[in-house]
Amino acid sequence: MGLATWQKINVEANSPYPVFLGVPLEELGEYLSSQIEEVEHILIITNQAVAELYSERLKQGLLDYRVNLLTVPAGEMEKSLERLSQLTTAALRCGVDRKTLVIALGGGVIGDLAGFFASVFMRGIRLIQVPTTLLAQVDSSIGGKVAVNHPAGKNILGSFYPPLAVWTDFTTLESLPWSEVENGLAESIKHALIADLDLFEFFENQEENIKQRNPSIWQEMVTRSSAVKVRTVSQDEQEHGVRALLNLGHSFGHALETEMNYHGVTHGQGVSIGIVAAAFLASAKGLMTLAEVDRIKHLLSIYGLPTTIKGQDPQALLQRMKTDKKNQGGRKILILPQGIGRTVISKDCTDSEILAAWIQVIS
Structure with a gap:
């Protein structure tokens, strides 16, 4: 397909970034190698169901990188400080450091949780949003809002943390119930x-x-x-x-x-x-x-x-x-x-x- 022909809309803000539309998961690696410098290690954060459907397709384009994949259970309840702590422990075991790039592969919960993790781990590491649900593609992956929940309310603990890019593959919608x-x-x-x-x-x-x-x-x-x-x-x-x-x-x-x-x-x-x-x-x-x-x-x-x-x-x-x-x-x-x-x-x-x-x- 090629970088020149990818459809995109640019978010023009203090930290501008592109939202790519209708691009194959397999071609994200081409974008990273041509546009993002000093990436050696990639951490994919997702849940088990999404991993089974799409992680291999995504990793096809990431053969030039050291890649680790971490899965968290599905569900809004996983957007918690407890899960964030467990995710941090697992990330450290994978050798995540300040140069690591996080890929949030999934729906709104994964985007929020992985994005918040990226925003606070070692005071912030790079992030790409790869939304796989309709909600995430039209809304939650765009705008840089990331958060976890608190018993007092939803998304009480969060930050504005724009991704380097949003990578939207429409074919991931085919599997949605x-x-x-x-x-x-x-x-x-x-x-x-x-x-x-x-x-x-x-x-x-x-x-x-x-x-x-x-x-x-x-x-x-x-x-x-x-x-x-x-x-x-x-x-x-x-x-x-x-x-x-x-x-x-x-x-x-x-x-x-x-x-x-x-x-x-x-x-x-x-x-x-x-x-x-x-x-x-x-x-x-x-x-x-x-x-x-x-x-x-x-x-x-x-x-x-x-x-x-x-x-x-x-x-x-x-x-x-x-x-x-x-x-x-x-x-x-x-x-x-x-x-x-x-x-x-x-x-x-x-x-x-x-x-x-x-x-x-x-x-």
Whole structure:
């Protein structure tokens, strides 16, 4: 294929880097040898299922390097300080040093955990993100956010640590179960709600093609959704302003995930329910119509994403939102849709308004 013909979008920020789209795993080594200096040792961090599917393909292009592969168990619970400590011990046994390059091969959990490891190991070593899930390809691998969880909340311990590159091979999506596809669709639909009405209509019009995994439609979906993330991150790398809009649905969703201890609800499901709660809150504040809320609910529903959750205590969920990273001076800062294709940062949401939004999505 060759470096000159690889499709890419550049993240133009303080630490710029390319997001490559539709590039084979086997060709990452060619990029490293031509663009990244002083690499002798590579540490691939992944989980067992992804390793079995894709590690050999990735290593085909890395024959010129000393390569170690470390696997961690799957699941959001693995984003912990305990797992980070175990990963550090294993890395030291592999001879990882300041010149080592880390490759995060996997979905959002691996990207967050391996990225946070790279950001703190010996005060920071180089990182390449190789996302293998739809969620990671359209969202979590782009933007340099890395983190682990804390009992008080999701992603409480983290940093901004941009990779040297994001390497996206669309063929890794072929193995995804639909439950994993849903996680990515929630983030992609979120991107459409934030900044791209045409993309929202694309999801409405391409239901069958997306469900049937039409390759050209999936490629367009990933590319257009990634472009929203890249544009936003390029304007505000460290979330001092407009980047916060990418958190639409996440204040509600993260509270739900934490309250349920990451069992019984996936990240995408939490975001989907969170988007609906934010939409109800936006409607109550006059930012959108109930017809638009219904349109959002319908789109999420046709892709199998939930719009309600059973058996939760709205007061407990409200309490969980106190640890949201966007909060300032005790005030809850929320991202709300303003119609479809536009969002705003709201700093004046009262607890009673947020509680009413939670009640709308608890069945």
